[in-house]
Amino acid sequence: MISDSDLIALVRAYNPKTNEALLRDAYAYGAQMHEGQTRHSGEPYFTHPVEVAALLTEQHLDDATLVTALLHDTIEDTGSTFAEVERRFGSEIAELVNGVTKLTNLELSSTETKQAENFRKLFMAMSKDLRVILVKLADRLHNMRTIKHMRPEKQVQKSRETMDIYAPLAGRMGMHWMREELEDLAFRVLNPEARASIIRRFITLQKETGNVVPKITEDIRTELANADIVGEVYGRAKKPFSIWRKMEEKKQSFSKLSDIYGFRIITNSEDDCYRALGVMHRRWSAVPGRFKDYISQPKTNGYRSIHATVSGRDGKRVEIQIRTRQMHDVAEAGVAAHWAYRDGERVENPFAVDPATWISTMTERFEQAEDHDDFLEHVKLEMYSDQVFCFTPKGDVIKLPRGATPLDYAYSIHTRIGHSCVGAKVDGLRVPLWTRLRNGQSVEIITAEGQKPQPTWIDIAVTGRAKSAIRKSLREEHRDRYIKLGRELTRVAFEHIGKKSSDKALETAAKELSLTDASQLLEYVGSTELSAREVVMALYPELAENSGMETVDAKRPVVGLPEGVQVKRAACCQAVPGERIVGIKYKGQGVFVHAIACDALVEFEEQPDRWLDIHWHAGRHAASNTVTLALTIVNSFGVLGRICTLIGEQNANISDMHFIDRKPDYFQLLVDVDVRDAEHLHGVMTAMEADSDVAALERHMDLNRKP
Template sequence: MQTDLLDSQSDTPVTINKLSGKKSIIADLLAQSSRHLFGPTSSPTLPLKHQVVSIEGLLSKLTYLKPEEVVQIKKAFQFSDAAHLGQYRHSGEPYITHPVAVAELCATWRLDAPSIMAALLHDVIEDTGCTKADLVEKFGNKVAELVEGLTKLDKLEFQSHAEAQAESFRKMFMAMARDVRVILVKLADRTHNMRTLDAVPIEKRRRVAAETIEIYAPIAHRLGLNIIYRDLQDLSFRYSMPMRFRVIEGAVKRARGNRKEMIEKILQASRMAFAKANLDVDLRGREKTLFSIYNKMRAKHLSFSQVLDVYAFRVTVGSIDECYRALGILHSLYKPMPGKFKDYIAIPKLNGYQSLHTTLLGPSGVPVEFQIRTTDMHAIAEAGVAAHWAYKDGSPDMSEVQNRAHQWLQSLIDIQDTSGDSQEFLEHVKIDLFPDAVYVFTPAGQIRALPRGATALDFAYSIHSDLGNTCVAVKINGLQLPLRSELKNGDIIEVITSANSQPNPGWLAFVRTGKARASIRHSLKTKHYSESLQLGERLLANALRQQGVDAALLTPEIWEKLMHWTGDKTREEACVNIALGRRSPQELAIRLKILVDDEDGGEQMRLGTGDWVAPQQEGHHHQRQAILVDGREGNSISFQSCCHPIPGDNIIGYLGKGEGLQVHANDCPTALRMLSKDSDKWVEVEWGKELNREFEVDLAIDTRQGKGVLARVASSVTSADSNIMNVSMEDRFKEDSVTIRFTIQVYDRLHLSKVMRSLRTNPDVMRVTRTRAG
């Protein structure tokens, strides 16, 4: 078993004899495995670690496979048994008992032979010296690929445990997207580990339980494996909150006795009603899981005695028509509760689940839930996507479940393609694992399922990333509404696009789906990268001119030598690092000058690591040329709020690490303090000739106190064609005046002068000054 999808699995093998990975040793160990026969389990009087492990239980479940496939499974057991020889679980059992138990779980889903073999071998790469090549040679590429997909990335180095965990989950999700059998075996592995979690330390139990409830249980639900989903939920609840688990478990046992008579009465009345209507049904009662009861108590602030629908009844019939007949019979027997009917047959859940749900008022007014479904629907409801291997007839119901699973798995690949790193990918996937859904329609009448809370913009991205990126407006049920409008069941959404539209960073605040968030972030990063690349190229070109280097002389060979020194992969990456302040443009220009001189056969100057400054050639002085800014550079250049520089001000630029070029007024107190401490990161900048945007500036306006003063002062600002971005007031009680602080937008110093003249002509205004936060 995997020691953790990152050190969080329940059991780490205790190794006595570790394999070296050489084929000869594997062969020797295979020969030694004769003690693990296929006969009955040895006497229980033997110590656990000396007991013989049997796979008779597994073989009894494999009657659906061909004899030659069963032979291969026996060989996989022998190989795994030999590989894990000398390893034991925390419980003291031979480690091979775990892979066998995982294989038995997979067999209950009637998975194919490669899946059963992968279950038996799923830890041999990670916990022994076996390699993928060994598995390919013994069992073929398909089995080896499945086992590799189940193996964690323990040989890579990561910056943190969180990063390592995210990368391991990313690998698992990608392997799962390629072949869903990977996650089925992994869920069987996690389920057996959770069932045997008592043997590990308490802290590890809680860590594993938290990981299970956060990741594995939602995956099981998303793929429709409801038996495993409920099992993982209750087991996680048991180990993460043991006291609450025991309290609710005891309460359910007591309620079971108190409500036994009522349950029998409901079952008898329902069976009589179905018999009278000549409808053949299978009627069974079942308790809700302890975790679902606890969740309901917590969400609705109820005591256990107030949770009345602890028990539910399942009605299984032969056809869809009979489902609706059974619903009518039950509604004639007990009164239905308004708003408590859901038709998941007409509109299945995201994971393909289909049933009719109705809550009725039973005897004594106690709410009772009934779930009505066909036999095929029940199989899919319990086994979900795993039921695919149990069906050989290719029924349309089954293909629909497979299609839904395929669509979700494909969305994981889309998210991976647009995510920056493993932690971001995991963040997006977690969002999509929540099961609740809302069902909406395209204008053509196609139904689409989105997570509850999804917005109109999420809908656009669910159709296609390009549609979301160019979305400018939406119509919901014919009305134009904001992009952040939350969708409701039955909404019809029309997306309006513009070729010139681009994603807005503000969209991240309200989109709900992982695909939308990943696409927006990817688009913003791409745009920021392009802006940073252009700025970095300008900064480097300016520094090269100062060194007297003609950029045309920079051959690919020179760039390759520079990349070898900087460690950057490409010239573009080096320029982006310059723009982000991670590297000095002057430093790179000096290095490039050395390389050019060396290539031209001039004075040989060795690449060093000191702060060498290129000497000026006699009689040649290269004028320092400033970087031109015009406010259209996007995120790569920022105009600092401490001084709010505007065109006409003398300005200076600072290359903050990872923050791009920061522009300050050159008399800004903040800039002057930074300049004295870190002078080598400052570059000369000047305003460009074409400026077509507005810049913010702060004003302090002393006015006389009186009614309507603020409105009249604001009118003076707007009459000068300026927009007010922010306003605040502070009283001066010793003087009969008040200071109003405005942040306004102007085009340049001339426009600012116009605004200040307009204010000074206002009889309420006593003084106007431009202020700086620094």
């Protein structure tokens, strides 16, 4: 593990004025809080925060960010609190640590609808201080580098989450080196056969042709020297995942894929960038359609560079990136360049984008989305896409994602223009609406009164804005028909499982699926954007087949207990598997499990020796975790019996029942229900809430019930 002195030496290399006392204090505090904790590899847990901090020193980040890295797991995984971190290290660092904790608690690899909501939370957390996502990205990179020590199913989950969210986010922030490494580490887990195949073909290619990278690098250096251009030249073979993605996109085999090598020229000035481009094009043939000038048209994250593909030595295609040193610093650090230090002073890089401006451009276009699917589509397009710049007939520039069509162009100007679009001209020639636009083209939209969006436009449009506007128009036009059809489809689906498709059930299902109301739910079902089975499953998840997970030993439901120590669930908060927990030692009684948010934990804040870092065993737990539910139901014949049957249908057991109040029109009671985990409990409560005779339902917490 890197010592505090070694870490400080890394910081002093770029910031001699660093606050060494602050870094040493944070290092010592983090080591103390994580004492006794280990990683899956068996190493002391504190090695992880230290490595995360070391990763951030490579980006020359400020002291506050580095201290946050050292402490980023303390509030979440130790007995430390926000108040204590704030007292010792100040409000700025406490807020940063708390922000990273909130990001960690987001379940970003869940269902699409929930993922969209989590993306909203992600951007809200980022908007307060972008440094929290820099720490989180470094945290994810180190976890991916050591992922082999996790369980196989956890490796797949984390790798998918990395590929879908964190890698493109790193790329969108301009940190392309991190995006490439994250993608390749996830690729190693998700498709090891494909990755191994590409590496084997690389080895075979090098045996046949030799290592061409140093040869081409020397060719480029020679040409620059002949033209009196001072510059650094670097070359490399592209990452296995990058090559595999090109093979998938172009539907080509490895043998036919030519541009698998990348080279970078770092010059002293912008003028030299264009001079170097001219030298490259004079020496080698340019590949048509493979040129992008991000110096004259920078990306929104501040990225500037010239990209050109040429037919190099022996006809091999190579991609060349040309930029200045300052442009290169931003290309390496992305948005993080705003906080970069050099010689103890914050670097004023003219190309570094202001984080506040960047995050506002990221979020403002998402505010128009009317539902979660539209929002998620906006986010993914914004993060994944390269941009295409087209011109209006008046010469204004319109930015669109790669692959955009004239239809996307029309909607980007105005929704009214998009709705009335009947055709388009590109560079003066009439083209179909499904034509893919390219950089530098001039686009003119032809409109006609009375034109309305067509259902086929959904497949033509690429941008979330266009798709959202088209869907909205189509839904409004056919809304009544969709609702009527949706009502019939849900009625049949509910009857199939012996349930009634009541208004209360539909409203509850709409809430579960994050829709506005039952009418929107029926509209989505009728328009096939949502299946009737998904509605049923939102209310009655126990109807799904069991996943075949390993059964957990009921006597040892948690991980992290000392050998031979008994464990019990605290009666005050009744934590269940799936919820974040902490263990509290009671003399002579063993360890009691509390939910991490349990108010009863306040009395133990000054007794850190009694806290244990524990978590639930992964797998299928027995339905033996009792949870008390506070229930208000209509006092009518058969209602209580029906509620009890409903709980039984969810494979849950009623272990006790206590009436609090009996009135002529309603009953208030406490029901003890035995469940497996948080998901099982959620399913039970959702099924109960869907019943029209249930007036109120909540989980009952009683701090007076001692462990």
